[in-house]
Structures are given as structure tokens and as C-alpha cells.
Amino acid sequence: MAALLEIRGLNVVFDGFRAVTDLDFSVHSGELRFLIGPNGAGKTTLIDVITGLTRPASGSVSFDGRSLIGMREHRIVRLGIGRTFQTSVVFEKLTVVENLDLAATFRKPITSLLTRRRGLLPAVAAALETIDLVDLADQPAGILSHGQRQWLEIGMLIVQQPRLLLLDEPVAGMSRAERERTGELLQAVAKDHTVIVIEHDMDFLRRFANKVTVLHEGRLLREGTVAEVQADPKVQEVYLGRAKEPVEAVPGGASPGGAVPGGASPGEAVPGGAVPGGAESGTPAEPMASSGKGGL
Secondary structure, eight states, X not given: OOOSEEEEEEEEEETTEEEEEEEEEEEOTTOEEEEEOSTTSSHHHHHHHHTXXXXXXXXXXXETXXXXXXXXXXXXXXXXXXXXXXXXXXXXTSBHHHHHHHHHGGGSOGGGGGSOOSSOOHHHHHHHHHTTOGGGTTSBGGGSOHHHHHHHHXXXXXXXXOSEEEEESTTTTOOHHHHHHHHHHHHHHTTTSEEEEEOOOHHHHHHHOSEEEEEETTEEEEEEEHHHHHHOHHXXXXXXXXXXXXXXXXXXXXXXXXXXXXXXXXXXXXXXXXXXXXXXXXXXXXXXXXXXXXXX
8 A cells, every 4th residue: 555655765954964864754544653763863854844844955755646845835734734843832812612613714715714603613523522622612722731732732733634643742741641641632533644743752652652763863763663663772772872881980889970871861842833944953963861751
């Protein structure tokens, strides 16, 4: 079966820095694919290329057989590709249902905005159920918790009826209960959509991922099941940094600096938004331990 999203020989260069190098990547319809890698691995840059924010130096990107290279962002959206960013974007003064209703008009003629409707659109009603915000439908979005805002933004994508959803770290900053609910939501959404998730939370990955793609320094490092990825020595080395290297002895038997090599915490998340190049564009790779979320 042909892939819904097909990327071949992708290269992205920023002022001489190679953010993505000779990348082949494909996703089939109905997949829930997780995309992981250290900071600077090229994950957000890849999403930026798919959505038209960044133009590659070479390579091909096709969606359902149509080339996306050179296509304007709004046309890519209308083809059926939706995206969230690391920081949720909702209209705080509008109610939950008004946010969904506004998003649902995206594919409709402008005259539909001037028509008063009675009751909810079927797509809006269904999205409310899916994101589990029925009881908060008439409340302003500004009162929602961080996790609920992320669910609302996912709902705002769903009502636009995309075929492919690209989600950038959807569980960052969530409570344990919210992460669990988000994982269940992603599984439910994947029944009718294709979903690619950029994620650093390894516990979340182990709980909800089936197939995982690992990027490192702009290249494909490993692809497979969670178990296969966890067992790969190269993936372990990337995520554990220099932890396997011999530690020079110091007086008293302590490690230099009293720290475990490779135990660096991840870099700060860049606030989301339609910024060309994304959070990683033009940023050299940095060693990362396990994002503080359970490691491999």
C-alpha cells in the first residue's frame, strides 16, 4: 500500500548548517507514529518542511501522491494537513464550543459566518465528545487547564477534517492524569486520522506508541517498535550521551563535578507559533539524557 506521506532524500540547510541530511521517511494512512530524538535532531524542522514553513535544499515530499515542495502553507492545510505547536493557541475569551465552531468554518464559504445556525454542527458535537469537554462547552477557553487547552486545540484540528495531524509535544507540562487522557485521545483520533507526534516523554512513549522513528543530527537513526528502539545500542548512546565512557577517577572516588556524565537536562522548549524553521531550525545538536521523563 502506498504511503500517505512520503519523504525521500530530504536535505535542509540553514546558513551552512545541515539541519536534515538525506532523510527518507514515510507514514501510512491510519498510523499513530511517534517521532523522537535529542534537541537539534531535526524533528521540528521536518514538520516545518511538511507544512510549508521551511523549503528544503533538495529532496521530495509528497502527500497522497501530490508534491508539497513549493506549495503555500494555506494550500497544504486545505489538502488535509493540520498542526499544533508546543504552546496551545486558543481564543481565551470565546467559549470552548465557539472555538470549535470557528475552526469548523475553515473549509466553508465566508458567507457561512454570516448565517445564524440552530444547534451544534455534527462535527463540533462529535469533537466535544472526543476531547471530553462536553461539560465545559459553554465555559470560556481561558479557564481551561493546560491539558484541556491542548485537547481543545486538537479538537479544533479535528473539526477541520484533516487526514494528517502533526502534534508537537502535546503532553509537555501536563499532569500524569492529563498525559494518560491525552494518550487515550490520540489513540481515538488515530482511528479516523493519521497522526505524527513529536514527543520527549519516554514513559508516555512506552505507554502509547506502536511505531517510533528516531532522528539524530538530522538523520534517521532507527525506526521500529518501542521495544526495538529501546534495545538499539545507538539509540541508547544518543539518549545516554557519554554515560558509557570511562569516568576519570578523582580523589575520594567521586565523579568529576559530582555529576553523572551525560546527565544534562534537555534544552528549554521554544514557545510555539508559526515561526519559520521551528524550534530546532539552525540549532546544532545537543546531548540529551532522557528529558527527565523515565529514560529509555
